[in-house]
Amino acid sequence: MINRIFFILILAGIPLSVAAALLHWPAVISFVLYCVTIIALASYMGRATESLAIVVGPRIGGLLNATFGNAVELIISIFALKAGLVSVVLASLTGSVLGNLLLVGGLSFFIGGLKFKRQRFNVHDAQHNAGLMIFAIVVAFVFPEVFSMTLNDQESFTLSIWVSAIMIVLYLAALYFKLVTHRGVYAYDEEKGENEEQETAEWTKSKSILVLGLATLAVAYISENLVHTFEEVGETLGWSEIFIGIIIVAIVGNAAEHASAVMMAYKNKVGVTVEIAVGSTLQIAMFVAPVLVLVSVFFEKQMSLVFSMPELVSMVLAVFLTISLTNDGDTNWFEGLTLLAAYMIMGVGFYLL
Numbered sequence: 001m002i003n004r005i006f007f008i009l010i011l012a013g014i015p016l017s018v019a020a021a022l023l024h025w026p027a028v029i030s031f032v033l034y035c036v037t038i039i040a041l042a043s044y045m046g047r048a049t050e051s052l053a054i055v056v057g058p059r060i061g062g063l064l065n066a067t068f069g070n071a072v073e074l075i076i077s078i079f080a081l082k083a084g085l086v087s088v089v090l091a092s093l094t095g096s097v098l099g100n101l102l103l104v105g106g107l108s109f110f111i112g113g114l115k116f117k118r119q120r121f122n123v124h125d126a127q128h129n130a131g132l133m134i135f136a137i138v139v140a141f142v143f144p145e146v147f148s149m150t151l152n153d154q155e156s157f158t159l160s161i162w163v164s165a166i167m168i169v170l171y172l173a174a175l176y177f178k179l180v181t182h183r184g185v186y187a188y189d190e191e192k193g194e195n196e197e198q199e200t201a202e203w204t205k206s207k208s209i210l211v212l213g214l215a216t217l218a219v220a221y222i223s224e225n226l227v228h229t230f231e232e233v234g235e236t237l238g239w240s241e242i243f244i245g246i247i248i249v250a251i252v253g254n255a256a257e258h259a260s261a262v263m264m265a266y267k268n269k270v271g272v273t274v275e276i277a278v279g280s281t282l283q284i285a286m287f288v289a290p291v292l293v294l295v296s297v298f299f300e301k302q303m304s305l306v307f308s309m310p311e312l313v314s315m316v317l318a319v320f321l322t323i324s325l326t327n328d329g330d331t332n333w334f335e336g337l338t339l340l341a342a343y344m345i346m347g348v349g350f351y352l353l
Contacts, residue, residue: 003047006040013037014218021225027232034226038255041215041222046260048208048215051201053264053272055208070096070283073254075220076227077292084301088230091245093289094311097137098346099250100281101322104261106339108273112265113333121271123329129278130323132174136285137319140167144305145312153304160304161297164290171286219255226252239351246311246350254280270331278322310353314346 017037020030073096077089112119140163148156203211230244239248251258264272289305296303307315321342325335 009040095246095250102343108265109336119270
């Protein structure tokens with residue numbers, strides 16, 4: 001029933017979204033239409049990812065989902081950079097980190113925990129990801145922030161380019177480590193871990209990839225139009241530029257993996273959920289953000305990896321809270337509620353800025 005509703009929303013939402021963009025419908029109406037259509041498309045991306053996870057395994061399935069979800073974020077940010085909206089891009093990157101770790105992780109653990117008292121995943125993955133998150137957020141983001149206090153804008157941008165290049169290399173090395181040289185080395189003990197039942201994929205591998213590709217293109221197109229409504233919607237609803245970037249852009253731009261992560265947790269596949277939430281965070285911090293810094297070289301206004309103090313502090317706190325709750329390799333509904341509470345506190349704070 002739900003899948004049929006989403007299918008109808010897609011059939012109606014895509015042509016209506018095109019009409020709204022071409023005919024310049026009122027911003028608030030367009031905003032709601034774009035958001036609903038993206039959520040419906042995200043549900044199909046989630047189903048396709050679930051099928052892929054069954055066929056190729058949870059790690060690659062989670063990686064593919066994070067990649068497709070972050071492709072939308074990357075496209076939106078490139079258009080924003082081209083328009084000179086550097087602060088919005090930095091805010092959306094912050095929102096993606098907070099959204100993935102606190103909102104997605106929290107909602108997934110909470111919903112999954114309501115159905116299953118205890119959900120477990122690979123503790124070695126959790127510890128490996130914890131080290132990478134500390135590097136990406138605490139080291140690579142805090143370091144340029146501290147040095148920007150004594151450097152001019154050009155020097156800060158030069159430092160950001162070096163940091164970005166190193167982060168991209170390390171991210172690619174991390175993928176090679178996880179998917180090639182050490183694939184299966186830290187395999188989870190099935191007798192102690194998740195309930196790995198033999199399942200049949202809803203769609204074939206080819207169909208899943210095709211759906212992911214087409215849905216991503218549609219989401220990217222609609223998301224680009226969505227960006228143009230933010231200014232008027234913000235004025236109408238009283239939302240600041242920072243709040244729009246951190247909350248709205250981040251949630252809408254990452255709707256695909258948000259839906260998939262919750263769906264996986266509900267099916268007791270919390271390992272895939274963690275791979276999506278944490279993997280997407282690492283992609284944002286170690287790949288998307290550095291790529292945007294390098295891409296900004298070609299635009300009139302360059303972007304340095306220098307966040308505002310509230311943005312930086314909130315990301316660091318989110319990382320350490322997530323690590324403290326997930327480093328043992330299992331979750332429950334209360335830990336999910338704790339992450340959600342942290343997200344709501346930060347959301348209120350950014351709304352009042």
